[in-house]
Amino acid sequence: MADCGRGLQQVRDIIAAAHKDCSVLEKLQFYDQWATQYEEDVSILDYKAPHLAALALASVCPLNRESKLVLDVACGTGRAAEELQRCGFTLFHGLDGSAGMLEVAKKKTLYQELKHGMLGHEQLPYDSDKYDAVIIVGALSDGQVPVSLLPELLRVSKAGEYIYTIISSLI
Incomplete structure (x- = not known):
C-alpha cells in the first residue's frame, strides 16, 4: 500500500477490494495495510x-x-x-x-x-x-x-x- 500518486481507477480497485467477501482476519489485515495510504486514496475520490x-x-x-x-x-x-x-x-x-x-x-x-x-x-x-x-x-x-x-x-x-x-x- 505504499504506492504514491495512484490514479482514480487504481483507487476504485482498492475500494472494491475492501468490499470483497473474505474472512474477518483478512479484512482487518487489508485495512491495517491500507491505513497509511487511506486518506490520500479517498481524497482522490473527493469522499464527502x-x-x-x-x-x-x-x-x-x-x-x-x-x-x-x-x-x-x-x-x-x-x-x-x-x-x-x-x-x-x-x-x-x-x-x-x-x-x-x-x-x-x-x-x-x-x-x-x-x-x-x-x-x-x-x-x-x-x-x-x-x-x-x-x-x-x-x-x-x-x-x-x-x-x-x-x-x-x-x-x-x-x-x-x-x-x-x-x-x-x-x-
Whole structure:
C-alpha cells in the first residue's frame, strides 16, 4: 500500500477490494495495510461522507457542541472527528477493528479515548447510556460492519440522543 500518486481507477480497485467477501482476519489485515495510504486514496475520490456526517450532527445540535461526547464507531483514521471538530465538537471516543487505522487516528490527537474492537462481533466496550451522539460513517454495509451492530449503538447512546449512520459508497 505504499504506492504514491495512484490514479482514480487504481483507487476504485482498492475500494472494491475492501468490499470483497473474505474472512474477518483478512479484512482487518487489508485495512491495517491500507491505513497509511487511506486518506490520500479517498481524497482522490473527493469522499464527502465524514463532512456530511458532521454537518448532519451539527444541524441538530446547535448549542454546547463542545460538551457533547461523541462515539465515532469504525473511526478509521479519524476523518469524521476532524470534520466534527471543525463544527465545534471537541469530545471524541473512537472504536475500530483495524489497529493500523487506529494508529493513524491516534497521531491526530483528537480522541480522548481510542479502542480496538471487533465491530458487530462482540458487545461494544462502553457503558450503556454514555454518549450524546454516536456516528458510523461509510462502514455499515455488507462485508464491513454488520447491521447487527445497531442495537449496540442504541445501548451506548443516551436516551433521546442521536445515532448517525452515513451509508455511502466510495466507488
